[in-house]
Every structure is written in structure tokens, then in C-alpha cells.
Amino acid sequence: MKSKLPLSVMEKLLKKAGAKRVSETAKTELSSHLEAKARAVSAKAIEFSTHAGRKTIKKEDINLVLEN
Amino acid sequence: MKSKLPLSVMEKLLKKAGAKRVSETAKTELSSHLEAKARAVSAKAIEFSTHAGRKTIKKEDINLVLEN
Numbered sequence: 001m002k003s004k005l006p007l008s009v010m011e012k013l014l015k016k017a018g019a020k021r022v023s024e025t026a027k028t029e030l031s032s033h034l035e036a037k038a039r040a041v042s043a044k045a046i047e048f049s050t051h052a053g054r055k056t057i058k059k060e061d062i063n064l065v066l067e068n
Numbered sequence: 069m070k071s072k073l074p075l076s077v078m079e080k081l082l083k084k085a086g087a088k089r090v091s092e093t094a095k096t097e098l099s100s101h102l103e104a105k106a107r108a109v110s111a112k113a114i115e116f117s118t119h120a121g122r123k124t125i126k127k128e129d130i131n132l133v134l135e136n
Contacts, residue, residue: 004080005102009072013103014125017110019117025127030109033134034073034102035081041098042085049087057082059093066101 005031005038041065073099073106109133 010027045061052061078095113129120129 004077005073006077009074010106012072013106014110014113017107018114019110019125021124023124023126026113026125026130029127029130030106030113033109033130034106037105038078038081038098038102039085041101042082042087045082045094045098046086056089056091057087057094058091059097062094062097062101 005034007031044068073103075099112136 007024007027010030011022014022014026014030041062042057044065045057048061048064049055049057075092075095078098079090082090082094082098109130110125112133113125116129116132117123117125
């Protein structure tokens with residue numbers, strides 16, 4: 001599946017970190033990885049919001065995932 | 069610092085994971101976290117590419133970071 005995170009942003013982040021040149025596949029790989037991470041965090045955040053009796057995902061749900 | 073990862077994409081990912089509603093701060097938080105993760109992966113990938121005698125970051129550098 002095509003990743004939704006822009007490859008142009010991946011390139012900017014890699015270059016900002018000090019990369020001289022970046023291959024297309026490196027950008028794709030980074031994007032896919034971050035998206036997978038986002039999906040995992042999202043799923044847990046939804047679980048935590050449900051547990052708190054809410055239907056809205058809030059900042060504290062995201063933070064609780066990242067702390068655990 | 070403003071995150072470069074679009075909040076609209078964060079909302080799509082959270083909704084695709086099953087979220088009914090998503091607060092603005094939740095999107096910002098997720099975006100910041102992913103960007104921090106991207107920076108950390110980028111820094112290590114650059115180190116690995118240098119170690120391999122390259123100036124171009126390749127897919128295998130990213131993968132090596134994620135495997136270690």
C-alpha cells in the first residue's frame with residue numbers, strides 16, 4: 001500500500017539530520033516505517049480513549065501510549 | 069518547532085485505525101512524535117551509510133537502523 005506520509009518531507013528530515021544524498025527507496029522505507037508506527041500508536045490510543053469513556057482521541061491518549 | 073508531517077495525514081491514519089473523532093492536539097502530538105522518531109532513525113542511518121563508505125542514504129541503511 002502506498003504510504004501517505006510525503007516523501008518530500010522524508011527527504012527534508014533526512015537532509016536536516018545531515019544526509020548529503022538520499023535514495024528514493026530510503027525515503028519510501030522511512031515513510032512506510034513511520035506510517036506503521038502511526039497505525040500502532042493510533043490503535044492503542046483508541047483503546048485508551050474508549051477506556052476513559054470517550055469517543056474523541058485526545059493528546060493524553062497519544063501520550064499514554066508513548067509512555068507505555 | 070512546527071512539525072512537518074501534515075496533521076491531515078495524522079487525522080486520516082487515526083480515523084483509519086477506527087477513531088470516531090480526533091482532537092487537534094492529538095494530531096499535533098502524533099505528528100511531533102513521528103517526526104522525533106524520523107530524526108532519530110535518520111541520524112543513525114547517516115552513521116551507517118558513512119560506515120559503508122557512502123554519502124547516499126539507501127534503503128538498507130534505514131532497515132539496518134530498524135533491525136538494531
